[in-house]
Amino acid sequence: MEQYTTLAEYYDRLTGDVGYSRWADYVERHFRRLKRPVRSVAELACGTGSLTSILASRGYQMTAVDLSADMLSVAAQKCQDQEVLFLCQDMAQFTLLEPVDAVICCLDSVNYVTRPQRLRRAFSRVYQHLAPGGLFLFDAKTPLAFEQADGQTYLDEDESLMCVWRADYEPRRRICGYGIDLFTLRPDGAWNRESEYHEEFAYTPEELHEFLDQAGFTSIKIYDNLKMRAPKEDSERIFFAARKD
Structure with missing residues (x-):
């Protein structure tokens, strides 16, 4: 059974409590920590484009990637007055037109990649498509x-x-x-x-760190859910911020 087909039409009605503006604020906090300005951003597993739209409205050049054509259709409607490039691609095989300053992947989308080898490939693709000094920011649910x-x-x-x-x-x-x-x-x-x-x-933090290291990332840091501090032992969602030198 395919994912996010029937659900796509109603997804926004069912996720009204997500608080995408707060997520965008958190993403920008990490952007400001970089030694280089962030202008171009690719969002993997963008879904219906709520976060994409907010970041586009804040002046970022957005590329939105998702495997579900149904979700992208909703996203395109939401962002119809914004300059956003939409790509229907698998994150393990995605290709961008040019390197970007940052790649983000939110709302435990990495957990939806249920084969570890495919997630390794996805992280390698991210590394390849980041500009030098660029940031990869994503969250994951813990076991x-x-x-x-x-x-x-x-x-x-x-x-x-x-x-x-x-x-x-x-x-x-x-x-x-x-x-x-x-x-x-x-x-x-x-x-x-x-x-x-x-x-x-259910990826462990250690596995995700290893995948990032194998892909070539440096300065890999782990944070608690929407916080700028280290996660606790009982954290159920964590963030990774990894930089490409």
């Missing part, structure tokens, strides 16, 4: 986050939309699967039901 989610059922709804999803974590495979049922209200008062299935891989 603890998936352990805590195991067996939990979640519900998001409004008057005409209901999304029910259950998380099941398999420690041996290190895969957390999400069965997602989406119910939408029809004009005749009946409800349509559609389903998707998503999977995420």
Whole structure:
């Protein structure tokens, strides 16, 4: 079953609590720490383009990459008055027209790359497409986050939309699967039901650090969720900031 097909149309209604402006503020805090100005930014797994749009409005030259054509269609509509380049590509094989000053990948999108070898390739592609001195910034859920989610059922709804999803974590495979049922209200008062299935891989911080090191990155630093301090042992989301010399 494909991911982010049916869900794409309703994604923004289900993620109204994400706080993309706060994420953009955090991204810019890391940009300001660089020794070089950041003008061009590529966002991997951009989804419906909410963060892309905010950064574009703040003056960055944005390239938005995502594997889902349905999500990119929504993003293109959202950014129709902005100069954003959209690319429908796999992050393990993406190609940019020219090097960029920064690459970002947010909302645990790296966990959706469920084969470690493919994530290694993605990090290598990022390194190749960064300008010297450029920054790679991304977040990831920790194994603890998936352990805590195991067996939990979640519900998001409004008057005409209901999304029910259950998380099941398999420690041996290190895969957390999400069965997602989406119910939408029809004009005749009946409800349509559609389903998707998503999977995420539980990477350890040590593995992600190793992948970055193998790709050639230096000055690799780890931060707590949307903080500028080191993560705690019980952190469920962490950020990596890696620089290309």
